[in-house]
Amino acid sequence: MNLHEYQAKRLFAEHGVPIPKGQVSNTPKGVREIARELGGRVVVKAQVHTGGRGKAGGVKLANDPDAAEKLAENILGMNIKGLTVRKVLIDQQATGGIAQEIYLAVLIDRAARKPMIMASPAGGVDIEQVAEETPEKIFTVHVDPALGVRSYQTTYLAHAMGFPKELWRDFHTIVVGLYECFKENDASLTEVNPLVVTGEGKLMALDGKMSIDDNALFRHARLAEMRDVDEEPASEREARLAGINFIKLDGNIGCMVNGAGLAMTTMDVVKLFGGEPANFLDIGGGARADQVATAIKLILSDPNVKAVLINIFGGITRGDEVARGILAALEQVQTDVPMVVRLAGTNAQEGLEILQGADMITAVTLSDAAQKAVAAAKGAK
Amino acid sequence: MSILVNKDTKLVVQGITGREGQFHTEQMIAYGTPVVAGVTPGKGGIEVEIAGQNVPVFNTVREAVAETEANTSIIFVPARFAVDAIYEAADAGLKLIVCLTEYIPVLDMIEVRAYLDNKGARLIGPNCPGLLTPGEAKVGIIPGSIAMPGPVGVVSKSGTLTYEVIDALTRLGIGQSSCVGVGGDPINGTDFIDVLTMFEADPQTEHIVMIGEIGGNAEEKAAAFIKEHVTKPVTSFIAGRTAPPGRRMGHAGAIVEGKSGTAEGKIAALRAAGIPVAENPDDIAKIVAERMGLV
Ligand SMILES: Nc1ncnc2c1ncn2[C@@H]1O[C@H](COP(=O)(O)OP(=O)(O)OP(=O)(O)O)[C@@H](O)[C@H]1O
Ligand SMILES: [Mg+2]
Secondary structure: OEOOHHHHHHHHHHOOOOOOOEEEEOOHHHHHHHHHHOOOOEEEEEOOOOOOOOOOOOEEEEOOHHHHHHHHHHHOOOEEOOEEOOOEEEEEOOOOOEEEEEEEEEEEEOOOOEEEEEEEOOOOOOHHHHHHHOHHHOEEEEOOOOOOOOHHHHHHHHHHOOOOHHHHHHHHHHHHHHHHHHHHOOEEEEEEEEEEEEOOOOEEEOOOEEEEOHHHHHHOHHHHOOOOHHHOOHHHHHHHHOOOEEEEOOOOEEEEEOOHHHHHHHHHHHHHOOOOEOEEEEOOOOOOHHHHHHHHHHHHOOOOOOEEEEEEEEOOOOHHHHHHHHHHHHHHOOOOOOEEEEEEEOOHHHHHHHOOOOOOEEOOOHHHHHHHHHHHHHHOO | OOOOOOOOOOEEEEOOOOHHHHHHHHHHHHHOOOEEEEEOOOOOOOEEEEOOEEEEEEOOHHHHHHHHOOOEEEEOOOHHHHHHHHHHHHHOOOOEEEEOOOOOOHHHHHHHHHHHHHHOOEEEOOOOOEEEEOOOEEEEOOOHHHOOEEEEEEEEOOOHHHHHHHHHHHHOOOOEEEEEEOOOOOOOOOOHHHHHHHHHHOOOOOEEEEEEEOOOOHHHHHHHHHHHHOOOOEEEEEEOOOOOOOOEOOOOOOEOEOOEOOHHHHHHHHHHOOOOEOOOHHHHHHHHHHHOOOO
């Protein structure tokens, strides 16, 4: 789960990372009021779950409340990478301007099986680009969870950032804070880009990004409440609540599969035979008929869908249970979208028998099913 | 021969009285797996009758091991309690622990893995279908009916996709030495290289099928390892070529992180190491058959 910048920065601040004074608003009038309280010189920042907000015109400086209000009128409602801006963060401008911008993040290095701190003196810009073009400007240290961040590690990074000795202590506190924030909240990423040296010579986190490990949300009630449902497509939300893994895509062949690996593979094979998947959908292991019904309804609620491909290889999931779910869904939604069903494994035969009365195209192998679904989608156009 | 589990396995099932635990214990016993004990805290002292066999239940793994000489554990415990269950099994001295549980937090797994490495214990999983040595032992949920004993070692990050491949091999009359689901989580207990090493050393295994998916770099590392250390032929498949970048496709591990971890990168690394990569999973079994000179 992703957090907004303002949420991330507040969590960083709880761990001693200095951030600008700021507040969130969803109206231009509110922005004006906040800007006035903050002394007029502010930055107005779109709060959406994507990077590149600045480049898209969603981050702008204002030198008085009037200007802040004008900017907010423009930024609120703006579309950034398909997401509508519904709130803005109004932050005080860094005092004395910005002398230096660096990149700082904590993430998990899968290969090393440890959290890793990554820093770069080339801050404020797209870090992927830095990694690709000037990898020598990226500095990393791994953190042993049993030891935590050690001061020799932050000294190494501070030196690599080109910071004067006077800043090393504060930098250490910030790195430790960002790591503690990462660990305590079960984050998969805490990122500050940029961490700046202000004109007054102080370190400050101007931007913040944070992703939480969904698997750990059960032990973070406070974070779970921070979820912004506006940032999640309605269909994905419905799927999440039903315990289904669903991601909407742009194609026209709806897919329902059990197991993430097989679901991805089904999409791959659809594409191999010239089709475009409309979604990724994994009903999980041991899905019940009602979950299957929800899945089918979700797929059919996408008007782009011209054919549905159901691919189930039963292990813990049973073919008869899936078949009952399909029938239940078809009782609730009228559709003339053609459906291709391929059942294999546990109780596949029973499932196919249940589906005999329904108007379904059956297939034996995945290739067979994908080809039939691609043909059906073309025929329906 | 085979790897990891066989007739000498003595299995303790953690979470044996739960819905999942009970159902799959029945399947494992029916397959002929030696299940010697169950553990459910608070239910110690009873015996449960599963698939016509009485299995003693203990409060702790420690007692189960002391009483029954169990040497392998399988964990059917919900995510909130699974981490503790893994530590408990390792602390009781077990050297092979199979955890099927999905949704374990990554930071927990980092600590678990460090602890197990220190103890010299091997974890398979989490978030995996477990192990199957056809004709000998099923420690997990891979359907026994689709497998048969033979020369192909199968290792995979995925669950149902693996069944697909095992089934296709069996249909072509090609049996399997052992099937290993290592799981799709970002941090797991056993990776491709560990299993490749075991298959390389196993006299029964003549050919290896490795099924990877997007995310992480386990496939790239495996490719380099195979080139240097594996003499047996390996055939591969990578799921997720069409997955959009930056989205999480169910397996927590299957996130395409920027440019690293993509299907293209993995396929290129494997091919560069001389490993054929099937375009379509339906072709894997055919490629294996051809390479084994069976067609
Ligand atoms: N409080 C502030 N005071 C002065 N300048 C600021 C402040 N906040 C942001 N800026 C300037 O604006 C730039 C862009 O801001 P920020 O990093 O928050 O957005 P972004 O990185 O463009 O957005 P995204 O994270 O979506 O890519 C910063 O690099 C910094 O130069
Ligand atoms: Mg930024």
